[in-house]
Amino acid sequence: MPDTNILAQKLQNAGPLDPADIARLDEVVSEPYELGPREDLITHGDDPEYVNLVVSGMVCRYKVLPDGGRAIVALMLPGDICDLHVAILGRMDHSIGTLTDCRLVKIPRRTIEDLLDNHPRIRRALFWSTLVDEAILREWLVNMGRRRSDHQMAHLFCEVHMRLSAVNEMHDALMPLTQEELGDILGISSVHAQRVLSGLRQKGLVTVQGSRVAVPDIDKLCEFAEFDGDYLHLRDTQDGT
Amino acid sequence: MPDTNILAQKLQNAGPLDPADIARLDEVVSEPYELGPREDLITHGDDPEYVNLVVSGMVCRYKVLPDGGRAIVALMLPGDICDLHVAILGRMDHSIGTLTDCRLVKIPRRTIEDLLDNHPRIRRALFWSTLVDEAILREWLVNMGRRRSDHQMAHLFCEVHMRLSAVNEMHDALMPLTQEELGDILGISSVHAQRVLSGLRQKGLVTVQGSRVAVPDIDKLCEFAEFDGDYLHLRDTQDGT
DNA sequence: CGCGGCTTTGATCCTTGTCAACTACAGTGG
DNA sequence: CCACTGTAGTTGACAAGGATCAAAGCCGCG
Secondary structure, eight states, X not given: OTTTTHHHHHHTTTSOOOHHHHHHHHHHSXXXXXXXXXXXXXXXXXXXXXXXXXXXXXXXXXXXOTTSOEEEEEEEOTTOBSOTHHHHHOSOSSEEEESSOEEEEEEEHHHHHHHHHHOHHHHHHHHHHHHHHHHHHHHHHHHHHHSOHHHHHHHHHHHHHHHHHHTTOOOSOBOXXXXXXXXXXXXXXXXXXXXXXXXXXXXXSOEEEXXXXXXXXXXXXXXXXXXXXXXXXXXXXXXXX | OTTTTHHHHHHXXXXXXXXXXXXXXXXXXXXXXXXXXXXXXXXXXXXXXXXXXXXXXXXXXXXXXXXXXXXXXXXXXXXOBSOTHHHHHOSOSSEEEESSOEEEEEEEHXXXXXXHHHOHHHHHHHHHHHHHHHHHHHHHHHHHHHSOHHHHHHHHHHHHHHHHHHTTOOOSOBOOOOHHHHHHHHTSOHHHHHHHHHHHHHTTSOEEETTEEEOSOHHHHHHHHTOOGGGGOXXXXXXXX
């Protein structure tokens, strides 16, 4: 059940769900399929029949730039639905691909429609999750435009840490990414990503083994990043009141 | 009716509405109130009872930075609802304020709930508008992180032009903004905003009178900005099929 | 007339991009 | 077991975009 419930776990951050809702979600979350790193789920222009739920691993939303570069505009972690858009907007205005090994669940568009039309609490939770995604984008926008890239990178680590914790998936090290991917997220070159990462390491804010980053002291990192997780709109981040 | 229908006009970009839906929206859009420039509608931390619809003028969503600066993370134009979040997320994680003289309509939170719960087509249209807002944010993120600021500024002008056109509000010049505000949107200093704007003027891409920008040739500007309006998900941008 | 806000322009500094070389390491085939 | 190859990480030198500081010009308004 820990796996199939990842969606319910995420959605309950929006507010309580009924047992009936959770049962419905358990139906929705069927057998996952596996994907290796750097595979596309959906590419720009598609109008697919399914929506993808991340069960494990890390997925990104990205746009390919005219100069051939890649801008990663969102990270999807376990419990996140990659492309709810599709069910409403139709065609995609960007692409979605894996970053790591992943397990995903395909949810038919029709099922999404059913959830939206006939399950008010789930509908509200999905709406909530869309709005949180939007809030995250706003924060990324601020991060991108205004902060120096070391603060920006630290902020990213804080966010991922907090989001993983919210679905109890903060097991091992976060950010199993190459420096190029890190650069694509932060809008900097891979060379600079390297320098910034070394800088954080030298300050003792992170430790790096291979392409994995660990955070020895999350509070210190949050302070450095001026991170305030309010925008994630999680309930009861610390305790279970 | 041209005024009160601005919401219907916007939402019909998502797909057709029934006459009954439109009648309901006409009820919702009551008497507007007026606001001068630089007034706050809602500030960070509020949990207000109303949601605001822009009838005329320009409103922005912004965050105040630790260093006292301001980052504008969204523009709301006629037909846009400023803060649908509030009805779902509760507390605000940012502030909303006017940029110009504005007319706005207050919509009670309860009314929004009714629209979401009992009017499927309107609900879908509202969901659509949220997703488009998200798409705009993604585009802004790319713009911010990857493009040089002259392209970025041109891109912004193209977007505003297209969004205003979509609700037939592209009357006079766009962007009645100070250079500081322009800088707050683009993530650059006001001094640099000035230089970039002069650059565009010298290239003949825009004309400036006071703090108003006019676009003599929108196609040329779009080309310069590498602007592709797909992400706005408007139906039938050119004609009325 | 004088004040305050906005725009314009110049000079200098800092952050980051780009180019390029070099290292470390894993996988492959001999 | 070892050379060969490809990918990612590391480091240095230099260039460029944009920030910052500062001062001067432009208006609109009391």
